Amino acid sequence: MPTLVKSxxxxxxxxxxxxxxxxxxxxxxxxxxxxxxxxxLVDELSKISFPNETFVIKDECVYSHFSAGYGNAxxxxxxxxxxxxxxxxxxxxxxMVKLLSLSAD
Numbered sequence: 001m002p003t004l005v006k007s008x009x010x011x012x013x014x015x016x017x018x019x020x021x022x023x024x025x026x027x028x029x030x031x032x033x034x035x036x037x038x039x040x041l042v043d044e045l046s047k048i049s050f051p052n053e054t055f056v057i058k059d060e061c062v063y064s065h066f067s068a069g070y071g072n073a074x075x076x077x078x079x080x081x082x083x084x085x086x087x088x089x090x091x092x093x094x095x096m097v098k099l100l101s102l103s104a105d
Contacts, residue, residue: 002087004034008103010060015096018063019056029070030091031062031077037084045083050074062088 006014020028042057052067053075062080066073070092073079077090091099 002034004032004089006032008100011096011100011103014061015100017058017061020054020063020065024065026093027065028093029064029066030093030096031064031080031088032091033060033062033084034087034089037086041084045080048075048083055080057084 014030014032018025018028018030036059037057046057050073053064053073054066055062055064055075062084064073064075066075070076070090077088081088
């Protein structure tokens with residue numbers, strides 16, 4: 001099973017690049033990508049939308065917000081792995097905050 005390793009600085013950069021603000025950011029999910037996907041796949045996926053689901057695809061992370069909750073989301077981690085043809089791992093906002101806290105100097 002592959003392991004994703006990020007430095008504290010890289011984690012902080014990913015966290016800081018979250019495009020959502022305030023409560024939406026605090027309820028967001030970070031789908032950390034194990035590599036880069038092709039621009040064509042990203043462009044195609046960016047055309048898809050579902051009610052109550054918002055996502056932004058960046059090089060290292062897919063930032064997602066689900067107003068109806070992650071458990072009901074169509075755009076979950078498996079969805080992005082299939083569509084982008086890349087391995088990913090999802091973490092919620094609270095877990096990202098904890099990872100940053102644990103990795104601080």
